[in-house]
Amino acid sequence: MAVRGAFNLGWNFESVEALYLKLGGARGGEERPLDFSKSKANFIDVADDHYRALKDLLNQFRDPATPYPPRPFPKFAKRYNTYDHLARVKEWSLGGEPEGSGI
Numbered sequence: 001m002a003v004r005g006a007f008n009l010g011w012n013f014e015s016v017e018a019l020y021l022k023l024g025g026a027r028g029g030e031e032r033p034l035d036f037s038k039s040k041a042n043f044i045d046v047a048d049d050h051y052r053a054l055k056d057l058l059n060q061f062r063d064p065a066t067p068y069p070p071r072p073f074p075k076f077a078k079r080y081n082t083y084d085h086l087a088r089v090k091e092w093s094l095g096g097e098p099e100g101s102g103i
Contacts, residue, residue: 003047018043 002009018034036042041049060066070087071077084090 003044004051018046 001007002011018036020032020034022028022030022032034043036046070084
């Protein structure tokens with residue numbers, strides 16, 4: 001984002017170092033520098049690839065034909081999770097016709 005001027009830093013980037021920061025889990029807060037010296041790609045190439053992938057993903061979400069299943073991989077899901085009530089999972093999983101539908 002900074003390379004694309006998102007923060008108006010006024011900097012011209014030619015080379016950049018990267019740091020992986022784990023935010024959650026048992027080892028949350030762990031920092032690990034990323035070393036690109038052994039790969040053919042540099043940080044800017046990797047950042048560009050990730051930016052393109054993010055745009056592709058956002059365009060999928062923008063497409064009205066994209067489904068939003070409440071449990072995309074149900075065999076790996078817990079029996080009930082915190083957000084199931086928002087997706088009305090219990091209601092929709094009962095099957096049949098809703099009361100008063102007249103069908």
